[in-house]
Amino acid sequence: MNALDRAASPSRAASTDVIAVDHLSLTYGKKDTGVLALSDISFSIANGEFISIVGPSGCGKSTLLKILAGLLPPSEGVATLNGTPITGARRDIGVVFQTPVLFPWRTVLQNVLLPADVQKLDKEKMHKRAMDLVRLVGLEGFENRYPRELSGGMQQRVGIIRALIHDPAILLMDEPFGALDAMTRETMNVELQRIWMESGKTILFITHSTSEAVYLADRVIVMTARPGKIGDVFDVDLPRPRPLEVMNTEAFGAYVKRIRVALNADGGLD
Amino acid sequence: MGGAKHFTLRLLLIAAVLGVWETLVRISGVPEYILPPPSSIFRAMYVGIMSNVYPQHFMVTLTETLLGFMVGTALAFMLGTLVALSRRVEYFLYPFIVMFQSMPKVALAPLIVVWFGLGLTSKVINAALVAFFPLMVNTIAGLRSAEEDRINLMRSLAASRTQIFFMLQLPNALPYIFAGLEIAMIFALIGAIVAEFVGAERGLGMLIQSMNFNMDVAGQFSILLILSMLGLILNGMVAYARKRLVFWEVRNTGEETANSSQKGGSI
Numbered sequence: 169m170n171a172l173d174r175a176a177s178p179s180r181a182a183s184t185d186v187i188a189v190d191h192l193s194l195t196y197g198k199k200d201t202g203v204l205a206l207s208d209i210s211f212s213i214a215n216g217e218f219i220s221i222v223g224p225s226g227c228g229k230s231t232l233l234k235i236l237a238g239l240l241p242p243s244e245g246v247a248t249l250n251g252t253p254i255t256g257a258r259r260d261i262g263v264v265f266q267t268p269v270l271f272p273w274r275t276v277l278q279n280v281l282l283p284a285d286v287q288k289l290d291k292e293k294m295h296k297r298a299m300d301l302v303r304l305v306g307l308e309g310f311e312n313r314y315p316r317e318l319s320g321g322m323q324q325r326v327g328i329i330r331a332l333i334h335d336p337a338i339l340l341m342d343e344p345f346g347a348l349d350a351m352t353r354e355t356m357n358v359e360l361q362r363i364w365m366e367s368g369k370t371i372l373f374i375t376h377s378t379s380e381a382v383y384l385a386d387r388v389i390v391m392t393a394r395p396g397k398i399g400d401v402f403d404v405d406l407p408r409p410r411p412l413e414v415m416n417t418e419a420f421g422a423y424v425k426r427i428r429v430a431l432n433a434d435g436g437l438d
Numbered sequence: 439m440g441g442a443k444h445f446t447l448r449l450l451l452i453a454a455v456l457g458v459w460e461t462l463v464r465i466s467g468v469p470e471y472i473l474p475p476p477s478s479i480f481r482a483m484y485v486g487i488m489s490n491v492y493p494q495h496f497m498v499t500l501t502e503t504l505l506g507f508m509v510g511t512a513l514a515f516m517l518g519t520l521v522a523l524s525r526r527v528e529y530f531l532y533p534f535i536v537m538f539q540s541m542p543k544v545a546l547a548p549l550i551v552v553w554f555g556l557g558l559t560s561k562v563i564n565a566a567l568v569a570f571f572p573l574m575v576n577t578i579a580g581l582r583s584a585e586e587d588r589i590n591l592m593r594s595l596a597a598s599r600t601q602i603f604f605m606l607q608l609p610n611a612l613p614y615i616f617a618g619l620e621i622a623m624i625f626a627l628i629g630a631i632v633a634e635f636v637g638a639e640r641g642l643g644m645l646i647q648s649m650n651f652n653m654d655v656a657g658q659f660s661i662l663l664i665l666s667m668l669g670l671i672l673n674g675m676v677a678y679a680r681k682r683l684v685f686w687e688v689r690n691t692g693e694e695t696a697n698s699s700q701k702g703g704s705i
């Protein structure tokens with residue numbers, strides 16, 4: 169109940185919150201001697217919202233994402249999903265990790281289908297969907313190759329579409345495009361925006377790039393380092409769909425500048 | 439390396455070594471019961487095979503080795519899996535594992551022959567005992583080697599423990615398991631031979647020992663040759679299966695898995 173609510177846009181306030189994080193703290197190791205990675209974090213994400221989180225390296229972004237994915241229980245506070253506390257993994261959440269995390273014994277297609285296999289979804293339907301996704305990220309012709317035959321950027325794209333295969337309502341993405349070259353990254357940004365607009369998914373997107381954060385997000389949350397806290401929150405009021413050219417506009421530049429200043433004030437910048 | 443040229447060079451080198459051996463033995467007049475010339479060894483081999491003596495004993499030792507390998511590795515895989523998946527099982531079994539691991543298992547052979555007799559059973563049990571540890575240790579190490587990120591991915595999909603085991607841990611452990619199987623195969627052969635030394639009516643190990651009494655050194659050499667070829671073939675079979683099943687493994691990671699398999703302890 170602080171800067172976040174002040175920053176809330178009217179449209180967001182009207183819809184319901186999907187994720188609510190309330191006074192969340194996390195310490196790795198013992199309570200007194202361990203590393204305090206997150207300290208008293210509170211924010212919420214509305215249904216269908218696109219949130220970007222930027223922050224210096226080591227400020228606890230991945231930690232926060234793991235808590236929301238149900239992989240790590242918080243030391244204090246709660247995170248809720250549609251009103252119920254997150255205590256374990258949920259099938260309506262898709263996670264893209266910082267590294268591709270592919271299984272070397274599965275082909276590209278089989279890796280993409282992993283969530284469908286785990287959740288025993290309709291094979292035929294999922295196969296068709298997987299092929300569509302493979303085409304979407306330009307990996308056509310590689311579907312029967314093994315991960316070691318792919319470049320780092322191609323592997324990361326497989327990791328991304330794997331998170332989409334079971335069509336989760338919520339996507340948690342941890343610097344998914346960090347390893348991609350600038351060109352592919354822009355294409356992926358456009359694609360992600362399109363997927364988000366068409367599907368109405370709720371997306372939490374962690375990134376190191378301020379311009380990527382502004383381009384994609386409805387709201388940009390700036391985190392501060394050691395211990396990880398929420399700093400400033402920025403609403404991005406740029407019309408959708410945003411073409412790549414929006415990055416050349418003055419309004420866009422102003423957002424990027426303000427976020428950079430906020431990051432610098434917190435003593436971190438990449 | 440490789441290629442026809444290198445292969446010819448290899449054969450020439452072997453031929454040269456045999457030639458030098460033959461000449462030295464002949465001109466120095468070393469008696470046959472100390473060091474036989476290669477020609478005597480090949481003659482012994484020829485006679486042994488043609489008289490059907492070698493093939494018979496060969497089949498006995500092969501059967502003992504394969505049965506011991508299967509029994510030992512099957513038990514090792516099951517127990518290794520239990521230990522890897524359950525901290526409680528590990529806690530209670532750990533003292534036994536440590537004790538057996540550092541003990542030379544072949545030292546049990548005399549006891550086993552006393553308990554189970556001169557026939558097939560004691561040989562199979564001894565081979566199984568020796569083959570057991572390398573695979574069990576590697577199974578445990580392999581099942582525990584799954585990266586945290588991969589486990590997190592499976593967990594984030596709400597995968598069950600069974601799914602995590604079959605879709606992640608088991609395939610992830612295969613390189614380790616096969617490294618263990620390759621060692622277990624050779625160990626099983628050693629276990630069978632040692633048990634035959636201690637007391638047996640048939641088998642290549644028994645044959646070596648009776649030749650030793652008769653000072654038939656050429657015969658012993660010919661059987662050593664057969665045993666080394668048998669070891670090569672058995673090992674090759676496991677290596678072939680490994681290549682087919684662990685197709686994703688780049689060969690240079692073999693070093694790492696081979697190292698881990700040395701934790702198998704003593705024979």
Ligand SMILES: Nc1ncnc2c1ncn2[C@@H]1O[C@H](COP(=O)(O)OP(=O)(O)OP(=O)(O)O)[C@@H](O)[C@H]1O
Binds near residue numbers: 223231232266
């Ligand atoms: N498993 C762990 N055990 C102990 N400390 C950890 C663990 N994981 C992370 N940390 C610590 O917690 C802090 C936050 O880590 P985290 O990975 O969440 O940062 P991040 O913001 O994602 O960084 P980056 O941008 O580099 O990915 C760091 O100081 C890190 O050292």
Ligand SMILES: [Mg+2]
Binds near residue numbers: 229266342
């Ligand atoms: Mg991170």
